[in-house]
Amino acid sequence: MSSRSQSSEGRELPQNDSGTLAPEEQQSEKQEKRPDSDDHLVSLDPSEDPLRFSSLKKWLAVAVIAMGSFCVTCASSMASFTEAGMAAEFHVPHEPTILSISLFVLGLGCGPLITGPFSEVYGRAIIYRVSYILLVVLSFPVVFAPNLAVVLVFRFLLGAAGASFLSVAGGSIADMFSGPKVATPMACYTISPFLGPVFGPLIGGFINQHLNWRWTYRILIIWTFAEMVAIFLFVPESYAPVLLKRKAQKMRKGTGDQAYWAPLDRRDTTLTRSLLLSCYVPFKLLFFERMALLLDTWNALLLGILYLMFQAFPIIFEDVHHFNVQSTGASFLGIGVGMGIGLATQPFWNRLAAKAAAEHGGKAPPETLLIMGQVGGVLVPLSLYWFAFTTYPHVHWIVPILASVPFGCGVFFVFTATFTYLVTAYRPIAASAMAANSFLRSAFAAAFPLFAGAMYQKLGTVGATALLAGLTTLMAPLPFIFYRIGPRLRARSKFAV
Structure with missing residues (x-):
């Protein structure tokens, strides 16, 4: 399936997940046949353009979004000490x-299949706002739960609500x-959902050392x-098609001229079809793309190990x-320090990417991004071997914590590297592609904690960690x-660029 199509003037047009022309481009094709309606196609003024x-304003929004992600993932692991x-x-x-951890993480994996399509119809900001309203409301049944079943049901719903x-x-x-400007803010955001699970036990351990377990959820x-x-105050709508649709509605209402339109107004794909595609295409990718399946499985294994910890x-x-x-909660800080060190190296990776782009005529091949993954893969x-063989009682406790630093960095x-690639x-x-990755990661992260206790009891701390x-x-x-072989695999792929 080709990822591009040619318009009547010979220019390339992007396609959507289903292989048809994206709605905006379908409409563009129609407008070429009806040029008289181009005058009523709305566009964003420079002051309205999110770019x-x-x-x-942009960095404040990034900070709030990153903190929102940190809070959601922190909530997943804070339950470990309850x-x-x-x-x-x-x-x-x-x-x-x-299961209070496993079901929350499972909700995080299922939620993106729903929230992705909704964000393309109603915008980003409304998804964030609804998510956090639900997170607040659905937390009360956990606080006042009369039995474990109520806790588990609402923990799953909380995970699904925060998945946006x-x-x-x-x-x-x-x-x-x-x-090039997107790399640094993307790295700042990317680290937040992984720092959250690390700091969750630190916060949860402090709370449960001094207070009842219900105070964790309070x-x-x-x-x-x-x-x-903070989301209501500092995160504006940034999805251009939705901004155009709102502007067209405002102009129709203000002028009385119903001819003003935006691409989303004439979108051919229904929300129901988008939801079906969002559930179907990720699994199709996993079944037919060995490269995507293996990279997603690698990610899933690492997140499963992180939650097993x-x-x-x-x-x-x-x-x-x-x-x-x-003190046990504080022992997770080694992983957090390692992740912080990894983030601090981002300028080096940015320079490496710029150099590779210069060598390839301004656009580096995607495989350049995997160099960072090579370092992490080693x-x-x-770090896990180091950690495994320093868990003996006679070895000072600081040594295994130091061993967890390169684990966090890796x-x-x-x-x-994998997300960007x-x-x-x-x-x-x-x-x-990201929905497939998220689902598989969350499935592993939900399952691994369930057998951790039995595995460490059977194999011991050294044997179990060495197995990982x-x-x-x-x-x-x-x-x-x-x-080495990525370009060849992408050339044969029905989905890749």
Whole structure:
């Protein structure tokens, strides 16, 4: 399936996920046949163009969106230290309480299949606002839950409500920044959903050391409410087709002339069809594209290991090194420091990308992006081997925490490289490529914590962690392989550029 089509004048037109011309371009073709209606096609003035927003306005929006993503993913792992309290109060074993994390993460994976299409019809800002309203409202049943079943049902719904920040936020940044300027704000956003799970146990450990487990969710309500207010105040609508549609409506109402129109007004694709495509195309990509499947599986394995750590760290640092709850939560800081170091190297990667672009006539091949993934692919297994063989009781506790620093850095490199590569290589269906990645990642992240306790009990801290290191070692060659054969695979692909 070709990703481009030719108009009547010979210019190339982009296609959408279904392989047909994008609605805007279909309408453009129609307008070439009816030039008299071009006078009523609205356009954005420079002051209305999101790309021309002031730097303060754009970066304030990026900061609020990143904090919103951080809050949502932090909520996923804050529950890790509420498990003992829930088990005692509801008189259930510890294992079912782990589902409070797994179901939340599963909701994060399913939500993007819905929120993506809605954002293309109603805009980005309304999706964020509705998401955070739901996050506030749906948190109350968890706080006042009479039994574990209520907690689990609403934790899944909370995950689905917060998923918009994993599917829509990248589009908001691309709306406001273009060309080389998009790399830094995208990196700042990309790190937020991965720092969230790391800082969740730190915050949750402090709360549960001193207060009842329900206070974890009470504090989350306060936090999400503050984020909701910030979103209403500082995150403007940035999706140009929706801005054009609103402007056309305003002009029709103000002038009484019903001829004014925007591309979305004459959109041929219905919302129902868009929803069906958003659920169908990601799985079609996974089934027919081995490169996408392998890279998504690599990402899923790493996120699964990250969420497995929420069960493994208490075993290692509470049982072996006799940490209290608060100190165990602080032990995750090593991963956070590693991610921060990874973000600090972004200027180096920007210069590398600029150099590669200069060598290829102004546009570097997508495979250049995998160089960062190569570094991450080496760092992750090395750090896990280091971590595995320093979990003995006679080894000082700071050593395994130091071992987690390169793990955090490597995870950041892998995710940043893979996300950017998938979006670039599968640009005609970029949203579907990321939805497939998100779904598979969330499925692994939901499943891994469930068997962590049994695995560490059976294999011990050294054996279990070394097994994880071995799995990441098997996946480490992927960025090196696709760096070499990626162009050939993309040339044969029905989906890739």
